[in-house]
Amino acid sequence: MRILIVEDDPILLDGLTVGLKLAGFSPDAVSTCADADAALRASDYEAVVLDIMLPDGSGIDLLAQRRRERDTTPILLLTARDRVGERIAGLDAGADDYLGKPFDLDELAARLRAIQRRSSGRACATLSWQDVVLDPAMLSVTRDDKPVSLTRREFTILRLLLERPGAVIARTALEEAIYGWQEGVESNAVEVHIHNLRAKLGAGVIQTVRGIGYRVGAEQP
Numbered sequence: 001m002r003i004l005i006v007e008d009d010p011i012l013l014d015g016l017t018v019g020l021k022l023a024g025f026s027p028d029a030v031s032t033c034a035d036a037d038a039a040l041r042a043s044d045y046e047a048v049v050l051d052i053m054l055p056d057g058s059g060i061d062l063l064a065q066r067r068r069e070r071d072t073t074p075i076l077l078l079t080a081r082d083r084v085g086e087r088i089a090g091l092d093a094g095a096d097d098y099l100g101k102p103f104d105l106d107e108l109a110a111r112l113r114a115i116q117r118r119s120s121g122r123a124c125a126t127l128s129w130q131d132v133v134l135d136p137a138m139l140s141v142t143r144d145d146k147p148v149s150l151t152r153r154e155f156t157i158l159r160l161l162l163e164r165p166g167a168v169i170a171r172t173a174l175e176e177a178i179y180g181w182q183e184g185v186e187s188n189a190v191e192v193h194i195h196n197l198r199a200k201l202g203a204g205v206i207q208t209v210r211g212i213g214y215r216v217g218a219e220q221p
Contacts, residue, residue: 001046001116001136001156002026002177006036006062007078008054016049016105023109024139024152028180033057040066044176045073046119047112052079052090060093067094074115078103113137120163127162129216132205134162141201148200153178154193161206165217168209 003020007013008031017029028043030036033056040048052059063075076097077090087098096115099108113136117125127134131144136159141148150158156178160169174190194214198206206214 001112001159002028002044002180003112004036004039004043004045004048005029006033006048006054006059007031007051009051016108019105020109020112021152023105024136024155025109025112026152026156026178026180031055033059033062036062037065040071040073044173046116046177048073048075049078049108049112050075050095052077052081052086060090063090063095064093072119074119076108076111076115078108110137122163127159129162129165129205132158132162132201132216134159143201150197150200151193154197154200157190157193158197158201161214161216166215168213168215170213174213 001024003025005013005016005020005027007016007029010031013029013031017027020027028039028045030039031054033054036048036050050059050063059077059079063077066073066075074096075094076099077095078099078101080101090098096118097111099111113125117123125135125137127136132141133143134141134155139155141150141155141158157174160174160177171190178193179189194206194208206216208214
């Protein structure tokens, strides 16, 4: 899941970036409202972790602005301001969830998975197609009840495809989901990951739609 972290404490920002990456996320990180607004206009994110007290303004003001502009990206407010009235104000401004500092990183990861699941209209925590089952919380994949070992990027690609079985996911969308700003991307990176997934899951799970992208859950054309 590609997410944006907006936090001005450099130590906490670094810890969130490293910790959420280990939990299977692909995070980009900024520390101001201005940089967050620019990032949200330039890229598509599946969720945002947004601090309220930022050096150039209020995260709630940024949140309200994005909602006025019809941005439906799920946003979780993460802040030391945790009184009931402040939680209500943040939720009424358009936040999808609210977590006070100090917090547990595992809980934050679970809340991000939950708001992303709700935004995609799913009730079940796992994703499946035929005998392939993916568990985002456990970062595990099985086929025919046998474990399949995937890299972080292979896991992300498979998750995106399983979230919309039958739908074609563009190569560029997969590329954007698995690489952050500062990561170099080779021209055939997605193709290599798809090749590896087919080798591990079987050739019939992922189909190529030439000139467009990839899908699961559809017959070969």
